[in-house]
Amino acid sequence: MAPKVFYISDGTAITAEVFGHAVLSQFPLEFESLTIPFVETLAKAENVKRQINDCFITTGERPLVFHSIVKPEIRDIIYSSEGLDYDFLNTFVAPLEQHLGVSASPVLHRTHGKANHGYEARIDAINFAMDNDDGQTMKHMDQADLILLGVSRCGKTPSSLYLSMQFGIKAANYPFTEDDMDNLKLPEALKRNKKKLFGLTIDPVRLHEIRQSRMENSRYSSLKQCRLEVKEVEMMFKRERIPYIDTTNHSVEEIATKILDVTGLERHMF
């Protein structure tokens, strides 16, 4: 039976999930998880405690409880349940207080709340990525922090969105299409922003699979066309000395952080 896991927070529970997920991914096991966010009142906390205790009674195993609860009176109720507590916030807060010589002054919703400075800049970055997706306009290229280039369906859009959402980077992206292949060159708006350009490429066979699921048996999705486009675009990246990475075996997180690593663009954190 898959071990049971609770992620609990008086906020969004996103931090508890990321933390618990990272720890549990070290084990070669499947887990069955339940996330309970916004446990902000004593009544809600008592309710969660009952759920944890019921789980223990039903399964005979003490469930794992990952929590990032800021309010002490809520935390105490969860602590008093039959769950096994993994409280990463407090485990690390006490030694830090000692080292910094400053008491922690917990405030709810500071991690994923709006009070977080730079929040407006982040929303601006998301809107920028939306408005400048897929080369729909060249008007704002001068305002971009980064411009991703590549063939259709190589991962430009998810990467741009992730960079804006997670790191507040204003990322535009521009596609090279079938019609460009005879005479592949950079448009003027990209040429004058040469330092912001970053290429994405992909294995042609994988590209063929992805395009097949969008437009089956078309010229666009044919392996021949995929091979041609990837080859031409990679040659251009080399000719123009545009740094590029292969997205085939990488997640958006890996692609995004790799790009920041290579370009030296600063991560903004939220």
Add this chain to the structure above:
Amino acid sequence: MAPKVFYISDGTAITAEVFGHAVLSQFPLEFESLTIPFVETLAKAENVKRQINDCFITTGERPLVFHSIVKPEIRDIIYSSEGLDYDFLNTFVAPLEQHLGVSASPVLHRTHGKANHGYEARIDAINFAMDNDDGQTMKHMDQADLILLGVSRCGKTPSSLYLSMQFGIKAANYPFTEDDMDNLKLPEALKRNKKKLFGLTIDPVRLHEIRQSRMENSRYSSLKQCRLEVKEVEMMFKRERIPYIDTTNHSVEEIATKILDVTGLERHMF
């Protein structure tokens, strides 16, 4: 002087950042941070160790080092630096091994890598959110998990994107505009997906500010128009019994998790 912080990982360092950021946000201090991802070789690790030691020599203070390093030989080098280690992975892995009766078998890139099952579904969800943003088509409403409704600039787009990116939810969104106000009603494609509808609303004064920065001194951005649209749309939410929340003081994380909490939609984790 702001305390110095390093976030270090042999992967993307996203987990180390989220974890460290959550812990440090408990303190009423500003920190100066540097993130170093992809520390995958002994040479890179030695280089990072030098940076940490240089920081100690320059500032006279031992920097804080948050890390989530999977490879033991890399971790040992970081441990041997002058930094103060906060190693949340291993702090919790040992007690978990005991409880689960299973040894951890660390694999690199399991947390934010592509091997992660459901990765394709997540990319599909991101593409779905892009293709069904701002009511640009009604064709795929039957395939949506969730359809967000509201006036222009109330937070629909960032919320839809976040829900798709973070939780793999297929979220469409549909705007009500000036022209709809005289006779506000749900289009047919939304009516037959009534259970998927969720409303967003916003304080009219805040809406006015946001719209002013997009289109100054227009009818669209006038406080009068903002008040009218918000009032009409809220009345419709009530009339049609569509659940809704006010986004004014909430981050996209809070809006997204609140929606999942109210609707009972399942979070998919990546």
